[in-house]
Amino acid sequence: MDLTLKIVIVDESPVRSAIIEEGLREAGYSHVARVAETANLLARVYAVDPDVIIIDLENPSRDVLEQMFQVSRVVKRPIAMFVDQSDAASIQASVDAGVSAYIVGGLAKERVKSILDLCISRFNAFSRLQDELEQVKSALSDRKIIDRAKGMLMKVKNLSEEEAYSLMRSTAMREKKKIVDIAQSIITAAEMLK
Amino acid sequence: MSGARLSIGFIPLVDASALIVAVDKGFTAAEGLNVDLVREVSWSNVRDKLNIGLFDAAHLLAPVAIASTLGLGHVKVPIVAAFGLGLNGNAITVSPALHAAIAAHADGDIGDPMVTARALARVVAERKMRGEEPLTFGVTFPYSTHNYQLRFWMAAGGVDPDQDIRLVVLPPPYMVESLVKQHVDGFCVGAPWNSVAVDLGVGHILHFVSEILQRAAEKVLAVRARWVNDNPDLFARLIRAHGKAAAYIEDVANREEVSAILAAPDRIGCAAEVVRRTLDGRMKISPDGTYRTSERYLLIGRAGAARPDPVHAAWLYAQMVRWGQVLMSAEALAEAKATFRPDLYDSILGPAPLPPDEPADRIGAFTGPMFDPNDIGAHLDGWKIRRR
Numbered sequence: 001m002d003l004t005l006k007i008v009i010v011d012e013s014p015v016r017s018a019i020i021e022e023g024l025r026e027a028g029y030s031h032v033a034r035v036a037e038t039a040n041l042l043a044r045v046y047a048v049d050p051d052v053i054i055i056d057l058e059n060p061s062r063d064v065l066e067q068m069f070q071v072s073r074v075v076k077r078p079i080a081m082f083v084d085q086s087d088a089a090s091i092q093a094s095v096d097a098g099v100s101a102y103i104v105g106g107l108a109k110e111r112v113k114s115i116l117d118l119c120i121s122r123f124n125a126f127s128r129l130q131d132e133l134e135q136v137k138s139a140l141s142d143r144k145i146i147d148r149a150k151g152m153l154m155k156v157k158n159l160s161e162e163e164a165y166s167l168m169r170s171t172a173m174r175e176k177k178k179i180v181d182i183a184q185s186i187i188t189a190a191e192m193l194k
Numbered sequence: 195m196s197g198a199r200l201s202i203g204f205i206p207l208v209d210a211s212a213l214i215v216a217v218d219k220g221f222t223a224a225e226g227l228n229v230d231l232v233r234e235v236s237w238s239n240v241r242d243k244l245n246i247g248l249f250d251a252a253h254l255l256a257p258v259a260i261a262s263t264l265g266l267g268h269v270k271v272p273i274v275a276a277f278g279l280g281l282n283g284n285a286i287t288v289s290p291a292l293h294a295a296i297a298a299h300a301d302g303d304i305g306d307p308m309v310t311a312r313a314l315a316r317v318v319a320e321r322k323m324r325g326e327e328p329l330t331f332g333v334t335f336p337y338s339t340h341n342y343q344l345r346f347w348m349a350a351g352g353v354d355p356d357q358d359i360r361l362v363v364l365p366p367p368y369m370v371e372s373l374v375k376q377h378v379d380g381f382c383v384g385a386p387w388n389s390v391a392v393d394l395g396v397g398h399i400l401h402f403v404s405e406i407l408q409r410a411a412e413k414v415l416a417v418r419a420r421w422v423n424d425n426p427d428l429f430a431r432l433i434r435a436h437g438k439a440a441a442y443i444e445d446v447a448n449r450e451e452v453s454a455i456l457a458a459p460d461r462i463g464c465a466a467e468v469v470r471r472t473l474d475g476r477m478k479i480s481p482d483g484t485y486r487t488s489e490r491y492l493l494i495g496r497a498g499a500a501r502p503d504p505v506h507a508a509w510l511y512a513q514m515v516r517w518g519q520v521l522m523s524a525e526a527l528a529e530a531k532a533t534f535r536p537d538l539y540d541s542i543l544g545p546a547p548l549p550p551d552e553p554a555d556r557i558g559a560f561t562g563p564m565f566d567p568n569d570i571g572a573h574l575d576g577w578k579i580r581r582r
């Protein structure tokens with residue numbers, strides 16, 4: 001592992017790029033810079049003169065970087081690691097994670113492999129975090145829907161909170177549906193009958 | 195839905211119409227193809243995913259197809275283009291300030307690209323004299339027809355695109371914002387972005403690219419040469435579906451429906467009315483509501499546009515040479531031309547003769563001699579401004 005390599009992370013998500021930077025630093029890489037803005041991307045990348053550029057594949061600025069490789073006659077020309085067809089598993093992993101690396105100036109691929117592997121696992125960890133966040137958010141909104149329907153049942157059918165909830169739960173079991181779906185149909189029906 | 199599964203990438207632009215309509219209107223399904231359309235954010239992604247086989251086919255910039263075949267700036271992956279998704283379709287849009295400056299320096303009708311190119315040269319010279327920053331123009335990719343159309347136009351007026359101005363690559367969705375923030379003074383891009391700038395009152399469409407070149411290959415349906423070899427039957431079915439879709443789009447009776455299909459959020463994701471303007475070739479060119487009409491604005495399934503023309507590949511290759519992206523070689527020229535496969539088009543869809551009123555050299559540039567694909571050297575020697 002070559003810890004003196006200069007690495008630039010081009011990512012529109014500041015949280016994700018912070019996670020990656022942290023990972024690289026933990027692994028011992030000390031020359032890590034982050035670029036989030038599209039404006040002056042080229043100037044900023046040039047200023048760092050990196051050996052490795054990490055970019056997320058959802059970033060339209062990939063095309064801007066490609067121009068740099070076109071016009072740079074002075075600067076060493078970066079090669080997209082992503083397109084090296086010799087390592088299919090690594091390509092698949094990098095595409096699935098949504099990250100790509102450019103290697104500048106003919107560095108041996110092996111020297112960069114550990115960097116890319118690290119980025120892939122951090123990208124994956126980031127999407128897992130996002131998924132969990134989504135789940136929490138949707139659980140919260142499910143909770144609200146169920147509470148609202150419960151309140152309606154209590155009022156209309158003059159039930160206690162517990163009775164209202166168990167009525168919804170038994171209906172959901174009987175109809176093989178989720179309790180939140182039953183709650184939603186109660187709300188919809190109530191709104192239609194208003 | 196059953197059938198053979200294909201994954202096809204596209205960038206949300208109106209010249210992806212034939213592909214989108216082929217899938218969403220069921221022409222591919224009728225051919226027994228089950229297509230996943232994958233919307234992408236960059237040409238680099240589209241190219242790479244096509245090259246490594248994650249996409250079976252892609253909506254691709256015609257010059258990128260050629261660059262891939264030649265291995266320019268990238269790994270060499272031979273590409274086959276047997277169906278043209280569009281000729282023309284781009285426009286040059288400038289900021290209100292640059293538009294006013296060009297109008298003030300024009301010695302004739304600013305609808306004439308030679309007049310505007312000369313006016314631009316005067317604006318550029320004045321800025322230089324006053325010690326101001328050079329003008330900046332945006333294009334979508336180094337290997338793009340936009341890049342070559344913009345360069346061809348300004349060089350005709352005496353502006354050297356590498357010395358006198360700055361050319362930068364910008365992803366199409368960032369073009370308008372960059373114009374607003376004055377990071378660029380103008381750009382050459384496809385639909386809907388020119389109209390978006392005009393509708394927001396931040397840009398004037400100066401020229402349709404069809405005023406600069408009457409016929410220029412813009413996007414192709416690209417597949418790997420090896421994939422065609424391995425899957426000749428799937429390939430034929432895919433091309434047939436595209437033939438039907440292109441004809442469907444060009445039937446004016448279907449415009450309303452087609453515009454709605456294309457405008458959907460997971461397709462191009464813009465106002466249907468803007469798509470319609472592009473397909474009709476009737477564009478609002480100025481925030482004051484002035485319209486300009488051209489039957490050639492974007493050619494999809496008419497005027498022989500879908501049949502790939504090796505002359506167009508040769509013209510694009512000549513521009514790569516002119517602007518120093520590649521050295522001239524007879525072998526590379528032959529490879530570039532062989533990327534475009536009218537023979538495959540004819541064998542699958544039947545011959546499509548060119549209408550008689552199309553330009554004799556099949557390019558129709560607004561200035562300079564006729565283009566001769568067999569003598570690119572002489573063609574390039576005719577231009578004063580070029581890289582050597």
